[in-house]
Amino acid sequence: MSMKTRTVKVGPVMMGGGWPVSIQTMWKSPLAAFSGPGDPSLLAAADEIRRLAALGCDVLRFAVPDETGADSLGALAAASPIPLVADIHFDWRLALRCMDYPIAKIRVNPGNIGARWKVAEVVAKAKDKGVSLRIGVNAGSLPEDLRGMEDRAAACVAAAEREVAAFEELGFQDVVVSMKMNEPGEVERANRLFAAKYDYPLHLGVTEAGPLIAGIARNTAALVPLLKDGIGATIRVSLSDSMESEVIAGREIVACAGIKKAGVRIVSCPRCGRDSFDTHAFLARWSGRLYALKDTLEVAIMGCVVNGPGEARHADIGITGAGDFVLIFIKGEIARRAPLEEADKAFAEELDRLLG
Ligand code: SF4
Structure with a gap:
């Protein structure tokens, strides 16, 4: 169970507020254009999502690098048994486009979105459509003025705080926050610092964690102590390996933290x-x-x-x-x-x- 934070709804999945810790992975290849609901590659992708769901994947995220990606993800969301999340960097218009489809959450990296008015447009549409947002801070793409900070955990927290304040100013709190670095100790510290101050649900993960074995070791080192203390509403174990491995590793990490899941x-x-x-x-x-x-x-x-x-x-x-x-x-x-x-x-x- 995660610490009592506010609850954020991601399609049918609840994050935070004492709801079970959910497990995510991320689609590993670009989505091609689909010709329609019966397109064989759409049906194959939907089958793959069903297999991931059977393994214990609760939420699945997709990079959306262009309009084709947004439209394909929209079509796939309609056929998916689990909520799909769009991951947006640089072009805020793609986030707006994704929200024309039944996509459950949008991850934005404010450091890459740029101007405040662009983020405000995304927030306004999310509010209108009832879509939740993730503020996804990554040590590799911090806002320019924070890049020089020696303490990367503190820099990530500062970036997250800045965005939370901006979202709150816009009256938007359906927000999940992540602060990802590739040093397990930094991930742990940043999340503890943030959790001590805010009640937003946290998405945990070690970014660019490495190949299978190193990646599982680093994620376990960072995530198990946090989860044991009730910090973390959802996790993604990023690995240079398959989505299946990420989901199974997520299950095992949650179990190592003493959180019982069926399976x-x-x-x-x-x-x-x-x-x-x-x-x-x-x-x-x-x-x-x-x-x-x-x-x-x-x-x-x-x-x-x-x-x-x-x-x-x-x-x-x-x-x-x-x-x-x-x-x-x-x-x-x-x-x-x-x-x-x-x-x-x-x-x-x-x-x-x-x-x-
Ligand atoms: S059960 Fe233990 S002793 Fe037997 S093969 Fe496996 S490792 Fe060796």
């Missing part, structure tokens, strides 16, 4: 010289399917009988190597012994039986 928790062994069952290959085949389950379920995938039966017994369903066989456990009891080559089939049958 699957996988326990698996790293493998060593004792293994008789290739857990890595099994996970590569199964993790997408397991993470897409709606059920709250602990799954253990273990390589041998040293720790395998112990872990598998504690899970709702477990599979462990045992020589030329695998043992499958359901709720602590051995349910099945199957030859290695039939492991997938046996596991699938037992899982189906368990889930009824």
Whole structure:
């Protein structure tokens, strides 16, 4: 649960105000022009969004670099099962155009939008259309006069404060704020400073966090302490990797912070010289399917009988190597012994039986 901030509505998703922490990712490629609602690339994109939603993605953001992007995002928003957000830099007219469509939130980077009157036009239309806005401050694109500040966390907070004040002057408070840097410690400090002063919901993330492993480590270091203290209404784990990885990493970070979410928790062994069952290959085949389950379920995938039966017994369903066989456990009891080559089939049958 996030700290008691004001609540901001992003389509059907509530951010802040004690609502569950939502997980976001960002679309990784430009949207092409769609010819109409039946355009095959629109249908394929909508399918991909449904897959991300099944993995636990609550909100999805798209860069909107031009008018084609705005129109395509608008068409996709009408077909999406989750709220879509437009990410606008430089051209405020694109934000105005996006608000002609059912787009749930607009992220603006005021440092890149420029003149105050342009931001005011965006705010006026957002107010009129009931669309929320995110003030997305990024250490890489601070307003010019703040760029020289040595303390980047303080510079980001100063930039956010300036924008919040301007939005409040315009009578607009349906605002989520983010302050992103690529140093985890700076992200943590900036968000703590802001949360101590304001009650706007915070969108947390480490920007340009790096490749998969470094990116997950940096985001975990910054986000878990904040979330544990109730700071943060929504998160995006930015990775030089797939959207699926970002969503699953987001789920795991939220779980590490002790925030319970329905879904699957996988326990698996790293493998060593004792293994008789290739857990890595099994996970590569199964993790997408397991993470897409709606059920709250602990799954253990273990390589041998040293720790395998112990872990598998504690899970709702477990599979462990045992020589030329695998043992499958359901709720602590051995349910099945199957030859290695039939492991997938046996596991699938037992899982189906368990889930009824
Ligand atoms: S479960 Fe077995 S194979 Fe896996 S790491 Fe432990 S001892 Fe090694």
